[in-house]
Amino acid sequence: MPKLKLPTPPKTLNPRPKRPGQGNGKVSALDVAEEAATTAVDWVDERTSLSGAARWAMFRKIPKGTNWFYTLGSATLFAFLNQAVTGVFLAMYYDPSPTHAYESIRYVTNEAFLGEFVRGMHKWGSTVMVVLIFLHMARTFFFGAYKYPRELNWVIGVALLILTMAMSFTGYLLPFDQRSYWATIVGVNINGTGPLVGPYLNDFLRAGPEFGATTLSRFYAIHMLLIPGAIIALIGAHLYLVAKLGTTAPPWLKAAPDERLHEERA
Ligand code: HEM
Numbered sequence: 001m002p003k004l005k006l007p008t009p010p011k012t013l014n015p016r017p018k019r020p021g022q023g024n025g026k027v028s029a030l031d032v033a034e035e036a037a038t039t040a041v042d043w044v045d046e047r048t049s050l051s052g053a054a055r056w057a058m059f060r061k062i063p064k065g066t067n068w069f070y071t072l073g074s075a076t077l078f079a080f081l082n083q084a085v086t087g088v089f090l091a092m093y094y095d096p097s098p099t100h101a102y103e104s105i106r107y108v109t110n111e112a113f114l115g116e117f118v119r120g121m122h123k124w125g126s127t128v129m130v131v132l133i134f135l136h137m138a139r140t141f142f143f144g145a146y147k148y149p150r151e152l153n154w155v156i157g158v159a160l161l162i163l164t165m166a167m168s169f170t171g172y173l174l175p176f177d178q179r180s181y182w183a184t185i186v187g188v189n190i191n192g193t194g195p196l197v198g199p200y201l202n203d204f205l206r207a208g209p210e211f212g213a214t215t216l217s218r219f220y221a222i223h224m225l226l227i228p229g230a231i232i233a234l235i236g237a238h239l240y241l242v243a244k245l246g247t248t249a250p251p252w253l254k255a256a257p258d259e260r261l262h263e264e265r266a
Helices: 029-048 050-058 068-091 101-110 115-142 151-173 178-192 198-206 213-245 259-265
Strands: none
Touching (some): 068 115, 068 213, 151 213
16 A cells, blocks of 8 residues: 655744754753743744734834933833832732821831832832923923824823822822821812812812811722723823834934935936
């Protein structure tokens, strides 16, 4: 009986080209690690096709003259991530009740392992984020990056700025000491003077007719769930638009003359 021809093996089974120095019969730990990582990434990609999206988002041309000022957006993002990570650890100890809030913060600061460090990172990080978001906004303003076709990204940025301010405001009450208590009463009353929505906003923030126990848990829920959720969604939209539209060239750069136009005129 004639022998059947063996099917051609799939391309993925072909041996990979050798690197210089490879092929002496020995398989180094590095080769094994590299192979394992490639296999894992391929396994995920085969099932999700995510590599296309990753290439779309990360490998793109950037304009000539891009400089350090363009890192301010990523720096703001990094500051936000710092707030998110340190906030999770603070939430493990924090108790949003008027009788226990101050004590839980005192415990974090004086007794919990690395508590003072984590609280310091969160507290100073909030100021750093506010400074960076203003610098980033100034960069996009002075470079004219708010103009067509990036107006929507500017509007999303404005929402992010307001939400970042709201994060600072709601976070300030949480230690529930004399300063945060009275400063927040002043802040809430200022909100109440706003036209039309002012009084409603005031009631919503106080969570009742008087400043009391429900106010603290309302501020905590807004601070650690409501606003961060909105910020994450808006940062997603913001970065999608940055990847889609690309970044603006610095305003002092002149567009290179199009050679084809000169050819046509000649
Ligand atoms: C949580 C806050 C924010 C984060 C994490 C963030 C992040 C970023 C990043 C990473 C970029 C691309 C790199 C760069 O240009 O720096 C960018 C671009 C941009 N951002 Fe933001 N941003 C935030 C807030 C804002 C604010 C407050 C505004 C303005 C009101 C704004 C307006 C813009 C605009 C217009 C661009 C496009 C820049 C260009 O095309 O050159 N962003 N943002």
